[in-house]
Amino acid sequence: xxxxxxxxxxxxxxxxxxxxxxxxxAVHGYRRTxxxxxxxxxxxxTCAIREHAEERVLGRLGELARYKRRRPDVRLGVxxxxxxxxxxxxxxxxxxxxVLVGPDGYRRLPExxxxxxxDPHVGLRLDPEETYADLPxxxxxxxxxxxxxxxxxDRFCTFCIVPYVRGRERSLPGPVLVEQVRALAAAGxxxxxFLGQTVNAYHDGAWDFAELVRRxxxxxxxxxxxxxxxxxxxxSERLIDAMAECPAxxxxxxxxxxxxxxxxxxxxxxxxxxxxxxxxxxxxxxxVPGIALSTDVIVGFPGEDEADFAATEALMRRVQYDSxxxxxxxxxxxxxAFGWGDPVPDEEKSRRLRHLVDLQEGISAxxxxxxxxxxxEVLVEGPARRPEGWMAGKSREMKTTVFPxxxxxxxxxxxRVESATSHTLSGTVAAVG
Numbered sequence: 001x002x003x004x005x006x007x008x009x010x011x012x013x014x015x016x017x018x019x020x021x022x023x024x025x026a027v028h029g030y031r032r033t034x035x036x037x038x039x040x041x042x043x044x045x046t047c048a049i050r051e052h053a054e055e056r057v058l059g060r061l062g063e064l065a066r067y068k069r070r071r072p073d074v075r076l077g078v079x080x081x082x083x084x085x086x087x088x089x090x091x092x093x094x095x096x097x098x099v100l101v102g103p104d105g106y107r108r109l110p111e112x113x114x115x116x117x118x119d120p121h122v123g124l125r126l127d128p129e130e131t132y133a134d135l136p137x138x139x140x141x142x143x144x145x146x147x148x149x150x151x152x153x154d155r156f157c158t159f160c161i162v163p164y165v166r167g168r169e170r171s172l173p174g175p176v177l178v179e180q181v182r183a184l185a186a187a188g189x190x191x192x193x194f195l196g197q198t199v200n201a202y203h204d205g206a207w208d209f210a211e212l213v214r215r216x217x218x219x220x221x222x223x224x225x226x227x228x229x230x231x232x233x234x235x236s237e238r239l240i241d242a243m244a245e246c247p248a249x250x251x252x253x254x255x256x257x258x259x260x261x262x263x264x265x266x267x268x269x270x271x272x273x274x275x276x277x278x279x280x281x282x283x284x285x286x287x288v289p290g291i292a293l294s295t296d297v298i299v300g301f302p303g304e305d306e307a308d309f310a311a312t313e314a315l316m317r318r319v320q321y322d323s324x325x326x327x328x329x330x331x332x333x334x335x336x337a338f339g340w341g342d343p344v345p346d347e348e349k350s351r352r353l354r355h356l357v358d359l360q361e362g363i364s365a366x367x368x369x370x371x372x373x374x375x376x377e378v379l380v381e382g383p384a385r386r387p388e389g390w391m392a393g394k395s396r397e398m399k400t401t402v403f404p405x406x407x408x409x410x411x412x413x414x415x416r417v418e419s420a421t422s423h424t425l426s427g428t429v430a431a432v433g
Contacts, residue, residue, distance in 0.1 A: 010047020
């Protein structure tokens with residue numbers, strides 16, 4: 001059997017796509033190998049969201065080319081968003097690449113890998129009908145599984161390349177997804193995470209996302225459901241009701257805000273104002289008491305001035321997120337914002353970013369310290385990085401929690417929190433189950 005080695009870059013959607021590719025290739029006679037040294041096929045599954053990822057992948061391709069020089073029959077390929085977005089640049093800077101396959105071309109991958117000739121073989125056509133609903137998925141073992149419920153995006157935020165490299169929205173059939181969840185639960189998976197670029201825009205023609213969540217939450221044996229990433233403008237009251245009424249739905253939500261300035265939000269084409277976003281947060285907290293919220297924020301978007309930045313800082317102080325992913329704006333060729341240039345100096349972007357990081361670290365630490373003395377339900381994932389002999393897992397609120405072992409991955413334990421940092425809760429087991 002030919003062997004395949006895959007490295008994955010970028011978001012959780014790419015991790016899920018790697019599992020899809022491995023499942024599809026397995027049906028066609030490929031076995032996975034843990035390293036590139038002896039692999040017959042070497043693939044990099046890539047992301048195009050941020051510029052540094054491109055340079056990292058191009059550098060890695062240069063390193064992997066040595067295996068092809070030693071063994072000319074090795075097939076070297078790039079899959080995913082970068083293959084779609086940078087096809088010409090990849091051909092120029094990595095001419096030794098044999099295969100370029102975009103997010104809608106995985107079905108053709110066995111055929112393209114088998115094709116001979118010197119020119120790279122490409123599968124880069126965006127297909128508005130492709131969902132891969134019929135393809136097998138080779139999931140990694142573990143207590144958590146990622147399930148892609150929709151592909152593509154119709155939002156076209158001005159900073160984002162995703163609709164151009166992943167195509168328009170299309171949803172997998174709800175009954176197919178529920179059967180996936182049922183099979184995962186039967187196999188011992190305790191938590192399922194639904195994935196989509198705008199996951200709460202899911203609609204298969206009969207079921208909306210709230211219906212999918214409700215049906216999946218009723219699957220016997222499933223302990224938790226999460227989803228990422230929703231768009232604030234798509235958070236329906238039906239979905240909020242499902243979160244409030246289904247015990248399996250974890251009280252945690254990643255809700256990207258991107259900016260606290262209405263002027264910047266309008267330029268980003270986010271389709272909400274800051275006050276509307278905060279009203280949504282208030283509804284979520286009223287219906288799902290104790291919900292943990294995280295977010296994404298971009299600093300230094302073209303035209304962002306001190307007043308805009310101050311509005312973002314003020315929103316973060318008011319909302320009090322449990323955690324946040326904070327980024328400097330990075331221009332992406334092909335997006336609307338790319339034509340506006342990058343007028344905010346990098347030094348200023350770095351200053352603003354450091355300020356928000358320090359602010360969020362303080363907020364996170366204060367929220368977590370407020371849990372000292374409380375009991376949290378923890379799904380055990382495995383050994384903690386430290387101290388030796390301790391175990392780690394996630395609370396229902398998605399907080400990393402460590403405690404002295406022993407425990408087994410998949411166990412659910414109740415931990416009494418004894419100390420906390422901005423990133424981790426520590427305690428001792430108070431109850432099991």
